[in-house]
Amino acid sequence: MRPTVTIALFALVWLAVSGSFTVPNLLLGIAAGALSLLLIRGHIQPDDRRxxxxxxxxxxxxxxxxxxxxxxxxxxxVARPKMALKPGIFAFPLTVDRDFEITLLANLITLTPGTLSVDVSADRTVLYVHAIDCSDPAGARRDIANGFERKILEAFR
Structure with missing residues (x-):
């Protein structure tokens, strides 16, 4: 991402967090964003993400x-009188391999009710997911692969 776009995003986040949408506060957000980028410039690595x-x-x-x-x-x-749940953890083989993509996928899964990302394997090829109803883990894997993971690959590669 270009530095100007990043600074603008930082400034917008600053405005939202501070709750003050004034010109001086916008200028403070821009200055804080620019200073933040200046401080971490040596740690930023360019990538080919589009x-x-x-x-x-x-x-x-x-x-x-x-x-x-x-x-x-x-x-x-949960509204059923008798909950016939089969909670469990299943392994989801990852197609995404960049840290950002893995993190985004894990967060999207966690934010969706009934599922929770538990862990990522050390070699970053498997995501472990807990499901409130794990009666069809193959179907859950298929849904994630054809849903969130495919959309992430389309959006960022």
Whole structure:
């Protein structure tokens, strides 16, 4: 990402966090963002990651859809008089291999009701996921691979 875009994002986050949308506060956010980048400039490594805004919006739309569907499914599961749940942990083989992509996938899974990212293998090839109902781990793997993981690859590669 270009430094000016990063500084602008930092400034917008600063405005949102501070809750003060004034010109002096915007200038303070820009200065803080620029100073932050200046301090870490030696630790930033360029990468070949490209941003595709429409694909990112598609990923966001998928997340919102999955959030709503999962919340409904979990509500139905816990509202039943007899909960016939089979909680468990399954291994999800990762196609994504960059730290950012793995972190994003793990967070999207964790933010979706009924699932929780537990751990990543030391070689970063497997993500361990806990599911409230793990009666079909192959189906859950397929859903993640064809959903979040595919959208992440489309948006950031």
């Amino acid at each position: 941003l595709r805004p429409l694909k990112i919006l598609s990923l966001l739309a998928l997340f919102i859809k999955e959030l709503a569907l999962s919340a409904f499914k979990v509500a139905v599961l």
